[in-house]
Amino acid sequence: MFRLVMGALILLLAMRTYEETGVAHARSNGTLHTAGATITKLTSHTTSGRDGGGQDGGSGDWIFTTKYTIELRVGDETKTVNGVPDDSANDLQEGQRVQAGLWHGRVVEIDGRDVWLGWHPGGWDMALFMLYPLITGYLIALALAAAAYLAGLDGRVRLERQHRLGPWGFGFVVGVAAIFVLIVCAAFGNSIAYWPVVPMGAGTAAALVGLRGALRRVRATQVADTSSGNAPAQV
Numbered sequence: 001m002f003r004l005v006m007g008a009l010i011l012l013l014a015m016r017t018y019e020e021t022g023v024a025h026a027r028s029n030g031t032l033h034t035a036g037a038t039i040t041k042l043t044s045h046t047t048s049g050r051d052g053g054g055q056d057g058g059s060g061d062w063i064f065t066t067k068y069t070i071e072l073r074v075g076d077e078t079k080t081v082n083g084v085p086d087d088s089a090n091d092l093q094e095g096q097r098v099q100a101g102l103w104h105g106r107v108v109e110i111d112g113r114d115v116w117l118g119w120h121p122g123g124w125d126m127a128l129f130m131l132y133p134l135i136t137g138y139l140i141a142l143a144l145a146a147a148a149y150l151a152g153l154d155g156r157v158r159l160e161r162q163h164r165l166g167p168w169g170f171g172f173v174v175g176v177a178a179i180f181v182l183i184v185c186a187a188f189g190n191s192i193a194y195w196p197v198v199p200m201g202a203g204t205a206a207a208l209v210g211l212r213g214a215l216r217r218v219r220a221t222q223v224a225d226t227s228s229g230n231a232p233a234q235v
Contacts, residue, residue, distance in 0.1 A: 006138050013128050013135060016119075017196050023103050023116055024193035032101035032108055039096045040078065041071040042089070068092075070115065072107065074100055081107045081115045088113040118193075128196075133176060136200050140171045143204045144211055151215055163214045171207025175199040 026032045046066045068089040070081045079100075092098070092110065101109030108116045119125055128135075144167060148159040178199035185191065192198070 006135070009128070009131060009135055010139065012124060013132075013196055016125065016128065017194055020119060020193035023106075023108055023118075026103050027101075027108065027114075032103055035074050035100050035102060037072040037074040037079075037098050037100040037107075037110075039070060039092055039094055039098060040073050041069075042092060042094050043069045045069065070110070072098070072100060072110075074102070074107075077105075079105075079107050081110075081117075083117045083120065084115045088115055119191075119195075132196065132199075133172075133179070136175045136203055137168075137172050139200055140175065140203050140207050141168055144168055144171075144207055147208055147211055159211070159215060159218060163218060164211065167207045167210030167214055170210045171203040171205075174206035175203025178202045 044066055045068070046064055048062055048064045066086045068084040068086070070084055070089060070092065072079050072081070088110070098111045100107050101112070106116075108114070121129065141164075144164045148164055152158045176199070182191075182195050182198060186195075
């Protein structure tokens with residue numbers, strides 16, 4: 001069951017990363033498909049809350065945030081865009097003719113304004129954010145298991161789970177460090193659409209480097225045992 005759940009999470013994360021990367025690439029090189037559309041419904045949603053106060057230095061004033069749900073008629077289809085910020089929708093009106101920028105049929109822009117929700121702390125994205133360290137650790141473990149299997153195909157050495165534990169821990173720490181670096185960059189407005197690939201790739205590369213060192217140590221131990229006349233240890 002655990003493997004099935006992890007497989008589903010990995011597939012979902014891969015799909016979301018592909019979506020965000022594809023949309024960012026299409027917007028940057030101007031390859032979005034454009035089509036005439038009519039706004040059929042415009043609904044606003046306003047939330048309120050205090051901006052802090054007390055020890056955090058905020059004034060404690062109430063702040064209001066307005067987001068919109070926009071329904072458009074594009075040809076014979078009706079498309080809905082949720083979570084559009086106020087600065088991207090404040091001049092739009094029902095019945096207005098607009099140009100919609102589409103990526104695989106999904107509305108990304110309206111009259112050149114960005115209305116794509118992107119990575120956001122809600123829905124499935126929130127679950128992926130919370131479980132991302134677990135997903136990263138699981139994928140690193142799979143990569144190490146595959147590498148250890150390939151290393152043992154010649155029959156000269158076999159790496160057991162305890163030999164992979166140290167490299168896995170090293171790779172996981174590197175991956176977590178990369179996550180914190182990305183969080184700091186995002187706080188300054190430097191976020192990237194394909195961010196899940198960075199910690200995962202860095203952690204896996206670091207773990208494989210550590211595994212290479214473990215492989216050399218195990219082989220050296222076997223050579224020493226053979227030279228001393230002992231039977232090769234099963235490792």
